[in-house]
Amino acid sequence: MPAFLFWLFALVMLGFGAAVVINRNPIASALSLVLCFMGLSALFMSLDAFFIGIIQVLVYAGAVMVLFLFIIMLLDLRVEERRKINVVAVVGGSAVALAFFVQVYFVVGQLSAAKQPFPALGSPKMDDVRNVGLLLFTNYNLPFQIIGVLVLVATIGVIVLSKRELR
Amino acid sequence: MITLGHYLIVSGLLFTIGFAGVLLRRNIIIIFMSLELMLNAANLSLVAFSRFRVDSAGMPNYNAQVFVFFIITVAAAEVAVGLAIIVALYRARQTTHVEDVNSLKF
Amino acid sequence: MSSALPWYILLLPFFAAVVIVLLTKSSRGLSSFISVAAVLGSFICSCLVFTTENIRSIELTWIDLRPILYVPLGFVLDDLSKTMLVLVTGIGALIHIYSLGYMKDDAGKSRYFASLSFFMFSMLGIVLSNNFVMMFIFWELVGVSSYLLIGHWFERDAAAEAAKKAFLTNRIGDFGFMLGILMAWTATGSVVFDDMAQELGRITSYPGYLTVATLLIFCGAVGKSAQFPLHVWLPDAMEGPTPISALIHAATMVAAGVYMLVRVGFLIQASATALSVIAWIGTVTAVMAALIATQQNDIKRILAYSTLSQLGYMVMAVGLASGEAAMFHLFTHAFFKALLFLGAGSIIVMLHHEQNIWKMGGLAGRLGITFLTFMAGTLALIGFPPFSGFFSKDLILALAYEKNPAIFWLALFTAFLTAFYMVRLIVVVFFGKPRSEHARAGREAPWVMITPLMILAIPAFASGFGFVAKLFLPLPAQEEHGWLVPGLALAATLAGITLAVVLYRRRESDPLDFALVRDRFYFDEIYGFLIKATQGVLASLSAFIDRWILDVGIIRGAGGTTWGFGSLLRLLQVGNLQAYSFLFGLGIVGLIYFTLFR
Numbered sequence: 001m002p003a004f005l006f007w008l009f010a011l012v013m014l015g016f017g018a019a020v021v022i023n024r025n026p027i028a029s030a031l032s033l034v035l036c037f038m039g040l041s042a043l044f045m046s047l048d049a050f051f052i053g054i055i056q057v058l059v060y061a062g063a064v065m066v067l068f069l070f071i072i073m074l075l076d077l078r079v080e081e082r083r084k085i086n087v088v089a090v091v092g093g094s095a096v097a098l099a100f101f102v103q104v105y106f107v108v109g110q111l112s113a114a115k116q117p118f119p120a121l122g123s124p125k126m127d128d129v130r131n132v133g134l135l136l137f138t139n140y141n142l143p144f145q146i147i148g149v150l151v152l153v154a155t156i157g158v159i160v161l162s163k164r165e166l167r
Numbered sequence: 168m169i170t171l172g173h174y175l176i177v178s179g180l181l182f183t184i185g186f187a188g189v190l191l192r193r194n195i196i197i198i199f200m201s202l203e204l205m206l207n208a209a210n211l212s213l214v215a216f217s218r219f220r221v222d223s224a225g226m227p228n229y230n231a232q233v234f235v236f237f238i239i240t241v242a243a244a245e246v247a248v249g250l251a252i253i254v255a256l257y258r259a260r261q262t263t264h265v266e267d268v269n270s271l272k273f
Numbered sequence: 274m275s276s277a278l279p280w281y282i283l284l285l286p287f288f289a290a291v292v293i294v295l296l297t298k299s300s301r302g303l304s305s306f307i308s309v310a311a312v313l314g315s316f317i318c319s320c321l322v323f324t325t326e327n328i329r330s331i332e333l334t335w336i337d338l339r340p341i342l343y344v345p346l347g348f349v350l351d352d353l354s355k356t357m358l359v360l361v362t363g364i365g366a367l368i369h370i371y372s373l374g375y376m377k378d379d380a381g382k383s384r385y386f387a388s389l390s391f392f393m394f395s396m397l398g399i400v401l402s403n404n405f406v407m408m409f410i411f412w413e414l415v416g417v418s419s420y421l422l423i424g425h426w427f428e429r430d431a432a433a434e435a436a437k438k439a440f441l442t443n444r445i446g447d448f449g450f451m452l453g454i455l456m457a458w459t460a461t462g463s464v465v466f467d468d469m470a471q472e473l474g475r476i477t478s479y480p481g482y483l484t485v486a487t488l489l490i491f492c493g494a495v496g497k498s499a500q501f502p503l504h505v506w507l508p509d510a511m512e513g514p515t516p517i518s519a520l521i522h523a524a525t526m527v528a529a530g531v532y533m534l535v536r537v538g539f540l541i542q543a544s545a546t547a548l549s550v551i552a553w554i555g556t557v558t559a560v561m562a563a564l565i566a567t568q569q570n571d572i573k574r575i576l577a578y579s580t581l582s583q584l585g586y587m588v589m590a591v592g593l594a595s596g597e598a599a600m601f602h603l604f605t606h607a608f609f610k611a612l613l614f615l616g617a618g619s620i621i622v623m624l625h626h627e628q629n630i631w632k633m634g635g636l637a638g639r640l641g642i643t644f645l646t647f648m649a650g651t652l653a654l655i656g657f658p659p660f661s662g663f664f665s666k667d668l669i670l671a672l673a674y675e676k677n678p679a680i681f682w683l684a685l686f687t688a689f690l691t692a693f694y695m696v697r698l699i700v701v702v703f704f705g706k707p708r709s710e711h712a713r714a715g716r717e718a719p720w721v722m723i724t725p726l727m728i729l730a731i732p733a734f735a736s737g738f739g740f741v742a743k744l745f746l747p748l749p750a751q752e753e754h755g756w757l758v759p760g761l762a763l764a765a766t767l768a769g770i771t772l773a774v775v776l777y778r779r780r781e782s783d784p785l786d787f788a789l790v791r792d793r794f795y796f797d798e799i800y801g802f803l804i805k806a807t808q809g810v811l812a813s814l815s816a817f818i819d820r821w822i823l824d825v826g827i828i829r830g831a832g833g834t835t836w837g838f839g840s841l842l843r844l845l846q847v848g849n850l851q852a853y854s855f856l857f858g859l860g861i862v863g864l865i866y867f868t869l870f871r
Contacts, residue, residue: 003168003169006169006173010173010177013177013181014177014180014181014184017181017184017185017204018184020184020188020197020200020201020204021184021185021187021188021191021192021197021201026194026196026197029196029197029200030196030200033200033203033204036204037207040181040207040210040211043174043177043211043214044210044211044214047174047214047215047217047218047227048218048227049214049217049218049227049232049235051232052210052214052232052235052236052239055236055239056207056210056239059239059243060203060207060239063243064203064242064243064246067246067247067250068196068199068200068246068250071196071250071253071254072196074254075253075254075257075263077194077196077263089190089191090191092190093187093190093191094187094190094191096186096190097183097186097187097190098183100182100183100186101179101180101183104175104176104179104182104183105176105179108172108175108176108179109172111171111172111175113171113219114170114171114172114175115170115171115172116170116171116219117168117169117170118169118170118171118218118219118221119219119221120221120225121221121225121226121227122221122224122225122226123225126226126227128227128229128232131226131229132229132232132233132236135229135230135233136233136236139230139233140233140237143237147237147240147241150240150241150244151240151243151244153244154244154245154247154248155247157248157251158247158248158250158251161248161251161252161254161255162251162254162255
């Protein structure tokens with residue numbers, strides 16, 4: 001993949017990611033998130049993880065974001081009226097986030113592997129759905145089952161929480 | 168040339184954006200979205216490492232991709248439950264602002 | 274010949290006490306019957322033991338850690354303990370019978386007889402023990418049972434206080450006793466008297482050690498036999514029922530100290546320093562108590578101080594290295610002092626518990642038998658020939674004359690004082706006009722109380738004669754001093770009698786008034802002050818520690834520190850989700866910094 005595509009998608013992802021945080025309108029934020037995940041999905045594909053990239057689009061952009069939008073609309077959330085901004089909180093929060101990023105930057109800078117290019121793959125034609133599926137049903141069978149149970153629990157939990165009368 | 172470091176930095180930036188969102192925004196739904204950003208930043212790192220660790224057969228390391236798969240699943244479940252909680256909260260308090268939810272304060 | 278008889282002697286009263294406490298407490302008549310039967314059984318067994326030559330008891334092993342420590346449950350059955358057995362059980366039996374009358378209507382009759390039996394058990398244990406460990410245990414049991422008996426009328430504050438005082442004062446002496454036992458055991462490697470006597474050579478080469486050990490053992494006797502300076506408990510112990518005063522504080526318990534000293538005479542006589550200390554303590558006690566007795570108005574207290582004084586004689590004799598003389602005086606004293614106390618008890622009961630001699634008077638006519646027996650006891654006590662006290666006191670005086678003239682003159686002075694205060698008592702109580710309603714209405718006591726008086730009057734008169742006493746005791750070989758010592762003693766006694774008669778005849782109140790003597794040389798006050806002072810300092814010290822160091826420093830300090838940190842940490846609980854996440858982020862940044870960049 002050409003380098004400029006990486007920069008393009010990275011820029012898209014980060015830009016819309018920032019838009020999620022900056023936008024005052026929740027709907028705009030949600031839609032920015034969709035675009036952010038699109039960029040992320042493209043980056044996944046640039047790393048030859050096509051299955052993950054597709055899942056990313058399907059699950060996040062498709063299901064999760066629809067859920068978000070649905071809830072936002074259900075609750076009828078308007079553009080956030082301007083509340084008084086707590087300067088100390090904003091400065092402090094930004095400082096902590098920045099400090100975190102600086103730390104990440106230095107850690108990556110010290111990592112020798114980070115300066116190496118990605119090695120070439122054996123064959124450009126990869127059956128990664130098959131490979132991931134094989135791992136899931138062999139090595140990771142037990143976690144897979146547990147995840148299934150977790151989803152079931154989540155489903156039941158959501159139903160219970162959504163009932164009007166909480167007892 | 169694009170190296171592993173580029174991906175990691177981008178991933179770290181995305182994570183930082185999500186982190187800042189959690190710290191700075193007061194709308195619970197936005198905070199939730201920011202959490203999703205952070206999760207996906209982790210996913211990006213994992214996939215990048217997966218592509219970086221090519222085995223002798225010339226295949227990427229699929230273990231990391233399986234993890235990403237799990238993370239996505241868990242995140243989806245979490246979103247479902249979290250949104251249900253937000254709905255319940257909204258019903259009770261008519262707000263999605265974290266500042267209005269402070270009954271744990273001593 | 275090995276025999277179980279001594280065990281019967283010892284255990285009969287014990288079982289009586291147990292049975293009374295556990296089973297027959299509600300039936301007062303049955304309880305008293307059991308107790309009397311037990312002591313009579315003990316007495317009969319004692320007589321059997323006494324008449325059997327070379328009797329040996331069954332011995333059980335209790336603690337066997339030889340060669341470090343060997344404690345048998347064994348009895349010593351020599352002439353000394355045989356005599357004491359007969360004495361203790363005999364007088365004990367009489368006093369039990371007397372108590373039937375004296376305590377007839379007492380609500381705590383069962384408790385009284387149980388305690389009495391228990392006391393007999395403890396006392397017989399002291400007499401029979403053949404080692405220090407057993408003796409010390411029974412020694413403490415005697416302390417406990419005397420506590421119970423003195424405090425029998427515990428509803429009265431004075432009785433409860435007196436019981437406490439007796440117990441605590443005894444404990445002081447007993448502590449020294451225990452240290453002395455431990456020292457003697459360390460030195461000789463044994464606690465059995467016979468073995469110690471054999472191993473005595475190991476200790477005599479260290480005179481200082483021996484003296485300290487002996488004097489510590491003597492401490493026990495000082496407490497039990499109420500010698501100066503631990504004598505203060507005995508007069509107060511008169512708060513107990515009068516038969517108890519007769520039993521414990523005349524015939525048996527206070528004799529235990531003297532008996533113990535005679536028993537370990539081999540140890541004491543090895544140290545000249547200890548001997549002279551003991552002799553002087555005995556002398557001081559004798560003189561001091563006699564002086565105090567001259568100014569007391571309570572009939573029982575007079576007798577109590579005379580007991581102290583006579584015990585001083587005995588200890589003096591021990592200190593003069595003559596255990597036989599001490600035992601002889603103990604022997605005669607037990608009879609006439611028990612007699613005097615029981616006589617006083619009859620008077621007190623008949624006068625509705627009036628104890629002040631100045632409220633009595635003119636009782637000679639109405640309480641005829643009591644008067645006669647009391648007279649016999651008095652004559653014996655003041656050493657009027659041929660009553661028993663004359664012989665035993667004469668023996669001690671002769672001994673003192675021979676060994677230490679200073680002590681002799683003091684003892685002679687005591688004899689004079691003894692005659693003075695006893696005749697004062699007789700004159701005031703029995704002659705003159707009745708000085709109160711009760712005294713006018715006084716009548717003779719019932720037979721159950723009079724009989725023991727009459728029985729006791731016989732040995733009070735006769736037990737001093739050499740041919741009688743020889744049956745019971747080994748009498749010391751007496752050197753012939755001619756008539757000097759007995760003559761001086763008799764002169765002192767007669768002087769005392771004359772002075773008392775002259776001073777107190779037809780008096781309505783005491784013509785003499787020495788506040789110092791009347792107030793018992795202020796011993797109680799001095800002790801009270803000392804205790805209060807030390808206690809006050811200690812108490813305020815411990816109060817300070819408790820209040821400031823423990824309470825404020827540790828308890829409230831711990832609580833306050835927790836509270837302080839808690840209220841500091843509470844500031845972090847702002848209840849704001851974003852503040853929490855901020856702190857959380859800060860923590861993570863810090864964590865990464867410390868793990869990766871340091």
